[in-house]
Structure formats: structure tokens, C-alpha cells
Amino acid sequence: MSAEARGEPMIELPATSWAVLGILSFDTELSGYDVKRWADQSLAFFYWAPSQSQIYTELRRLERLGLAVSRVEQTHPTKSRRLYGITPLGRESMQRWTDEVPAEPVVLKHAHILRLWAAHNGDLTRLKAALLGYREEALESARRASSHARGAQREESWLFSAIALEWSERFYQDEAARIEWLVRRLDEAL
């Protein structure tokens, strides 16, 4: 009988904690520093670019709740690092979270569209230049997502991670295409 069926209460945590635990669920033991790097190369494309200090805070919380354990590895006579791994409870909770907890609302904060929306207060030429700059950034993100997706494809256990990155590649390509549409739309409106 599953924990859900047994009616056990769900551990309540913000989605970002689950995101960090999710990184640990890919089986390898990781230091806080490692987690930050993984997050920047996957999570950041579709969810979150966590700050370094936040990661260490989350890891300590996960350990306090028994969802992760840590041990200290002596990398050098004078230097060590703390490695975190997921526990069985952590794995079970992670599964329950993905299955049972309805997805939080999608958050989009698009500072460029915000400026467009208020464009009657400003200079259209500058706005268009900024939009085209953003288009380049988006294309660059698409390329980076694509390259990380190819990397993830090599490991079987990273299948869904790879698909999420493929989704991200498409997201940023679509984002660039919408900017192109937008610039044309602005030209035709004036």
C-alpha cells in the first residue's frame, strides 16, 4: 500500500525545495557547489536560477527533514566538501510530490513586454533595439538548451531531463520568433 493510500500527510515544501531534491534524485552524491552547477545547466532554462546561498540553505533543510543525508569527503589534506544524497524517504516524498501535488501556476515575468505595454511613455527606437538584443539572447539560450539536451541524451536515466531541455530549446526558439513577429507588428502599426 502506498503512502498516499495510507493517508499519510504530504510533506509541505516550496517547489524550489523539490527542485533541489530533484537534482539529488538523479542518483549521484553532490556538493552544494555541484548542485548549483547542475541547476544552472538544466533547471535554469525552465524553472529557476537559484542563488548559491539559497542552495546551501535548501540542502540543510532537506537533511533536517530526513529527505537527504550528507557526509564529508576529504578531498585534500587541508580541504573537504560536504556531499549530499537522497534518502529512501526523500525518493518516496519526491514521487508523491510529482504525482499528487497539483502543479503551481506558471509564472512569467516578461520585462520586455512590460516595457512594450507602457511604450507610449518612451522611445520606440530604443525599444526595438532592446527587443532585437533580447532575440539574440533567446537564440543563444535555445542553443545552450539544445547542447545540454544532447548531453543528457547519453544517459538513459536522464531521458526526461533531456526532453525537458528539448522543450526549453523550443521555448526559446518560439520566444525569438515572437520577437520577430512583434517587431514587424510594430512597424506595420506606425
Next chain:
Amino acid sequence: MSAEARGEPMIELPATSWAVLGILSFDTELSGYDVKRWADQSLAFFYWAPSQSQIYTELRRLERLGLAVSRVEQTHPTKSRRLYGITPLGRESMQRWTDEVPAEPVVLKHAHILRLWAAHNGDLTRLKAALLGYREEALESARRASSHARGAQREESWLFSAIALEWSERFYQDEAARIEWLVRRLDEAL
């Protein structure tokens, strides 16, 4: 000579304050309650769904800084409301913000893709059902954005607001299309 050319320092505020001031920059005097409604029908699609309490806080701050002024309107013998309007300083600052302050990074927190990314911990059938539900929500958002865009097109001064809403319509349509792609991709991967 412009304030920028005069080298005057830019008033520093979080983007959300400018968003609220932006609502006031469409010329009409608005109550906090009104601002909330406008925000839900435009800002919310591409930037922010502010909480009611936050709006009142922002309005008081904008007035304290001289970017907005308020007056009390007696709507009934026993009832009144406070109407806020933008000041010349507010208008000038708004323009400087749109022109001079580089756009903040775009924030995307996609809880559905987060769950997909960690899907090796859970039940694919449930995930797909949730994705299809989200697809419906996205299409509904697209329809709402479209309808608000048509509304905005009627007023000449809302041109950019209307274009931002057209962008939003496309964003949510693309979002739905990406979900369709994603579900096919998941089927083919298994």
C-alpha cells in the same frame, strides 16, 4: 535638455512599482480596486498578478515619492474611495525607466516542466493528464488575451497595450502547441 542628459539620478524602484505606475500612466484616475482589475486583465498575462494588498502598498509608495497623487472621492454619503493619478514627475520618471533602465531578466517558473524533468520519480499517466489539462488552461488564456486585445484596440492610446496582449495571445497559443509536441514526444520515447 532631458533629465537623462542633465545627469539626474534615476529613481530606483522594483519593476512591479513601475508596472503599477504604468497602469496609472494610461491617464485615468484609478482606485486601488480599479488598479487590481486592470492588472488582472493586462499585466497578468505577461508580467504579474499582483495581490490586492501589494497594490495598496505600491500606491502609497508612489505617492510618497511624488510619482502619483491621490484625492478622496465621495461616492455616497457614507462611502468614499481614494483615486490615484500620475504626476508630471511620475510621467517623466516612467519614460526614463522604459528608455534607460535595461530590462530585467525574463523570469519563467514552469511547474509542469519541472515535474516532467523529474518524471523518473513518478507516474507518467498522471503527468500526461496534467499536461493536457494545462494545455486547456493555456488555450483559455489565449482566448482571454485575444478578447482583451480587441477591447484595447478601440482606444488609440492603448495601441501598445493591445499589441502586448496580441503577443500574449500568441504566447499562450505557442505554449499549447508545445504541450502537444511534448505529449507526442513522450509517446514516441516509450
Next chain:
DNA sequence: GGGAGCATGTAACGGGTTACATGATTGG
């Protein structure tokens, strides 16, 4: 009479950031 909408506000909380601080190792 009662519920929906109008209208405003306070208090507690917490999530997450920036800035600061420290120090070791590695490679050019």
C-alpha cells in the same frame, strides 16, 4: 435577508536575493 461586488487596510511570515567573508587548489 443575503450574497456579490466595491473598497481598504494591517500583521505575520517566508522565500529568495545581494553583499560580504574566507580560504584552498589548480593551471598558465
Next chain:
DNA sequence: CCAATCATGTAACCCGTTACATGCTCCC
């Protein structure tokens, strides 16, 4: 030797949310 990278942590801050509180008017 110096810069980049590895590695971890604390403290201050604030943005924004939720929850709570209040009371009116309009309409069925």
C-alpha cells in the same frame, strides 16, 4: 605569482503573499 575555480557560509534586507478584519451598496 596570480587569476580562476572550488567550496561554504552568514547577515541584512525586502518583495510579495496569505490571512485576517471591516463595512458599505446593490440587486435579487
